[in-house]
Amino acid sequence: MTEDDKTGISHLIEKELNSADKILKPDFNQKTGRELLAFYLQSKFKQVLAYDNKAAEPIFVEVRYDFIQKFSRRLIQNPEKRIMIGITGESASGKSTICKEIQNVIKRFNMPVTILTTDNYFNDISELIKKFGTFDNLRDNGYDVDSPNSFQLDILKEDLDKISHGEDVYSPEYLLNGTGVSVPKSKFVPSNKIVVVEGMASMFGENKDIFDIKVYVETDLELRKERFLTRAYTERNQDLENAKKHWEYILGAGEKYVKPFRSEADIIINGDTNLTYFSQILEYIHTITNNFEV
Known part of the structure; x- marks a missing residue:
């Protein structure tokens, strides 16, 4: 800047x-x-x-031509409903970083905003990990971790419906310790006036239809790779070989499962801002x- x-x-x-x-x-x-x-x-x-x-x-990389008018009509016609914002993008595009900055601003101005990550809605795969020994072995044997089928989309949809109508919920919590355990109804999620939902699963299935604002985060491929490998090594204690192998997996998964939603986004933003x-x-x-x- x-x-x-x-x-x-x-x-x-x-x-x-x-x-x-x-x-x-x-x-x-x-x-x-x-x-x-x-x-x-x-x-x-x-x-x-x-x-x-x-x-x-x-x-702002792109803004859909009819977004402002569409969102304005929504405010006029249904003022009681929570303002639902969905943020998606390929892995290491900057979704979580942007949401953390939103949280910082929220705290500073005491804004009525809830942030929910869809990563907590991964299926419980603890038994599969026990069977194959490690997450990497499970992936190498064909488990498609970023597929819509790998998420509890029915529970996510139910929770989003409740939140959008003013009801607090308890979301699952997916443990990031390599065990693949998902703890049901573990994290309290308040229904504030503005709800930001972050993660690739936010746009899967019927979930995308609940959002008033759909945001796609886009970042240069080489920067994404650098971010991913650094995070895998420093935060998740992965060895470089496995991290590179998983990067190749998520490249293909992103093209297949996430990138198609770019054309449906109301706003495309720069993840390297x-x-x-x-x-x-x-x-x-x-x-x-x-x-x-x-």
């Missing part, structure tokens, strides 16, 4: 906060109030896109959605 980008977005935030032309806070219980908010958000989001387009390293700039864009979006005259 250049100094111009940093200064520019900070200037936009300051200008918004000090503006003398704030609109009165709409009455969201009235359709006219929601229509006013939708029109306001459309104009402001277009402003964000125009600004980002001029940045040295833009965040500068996190400071990304954080400032989130701060600006928070500002424009909360900066009304009371």
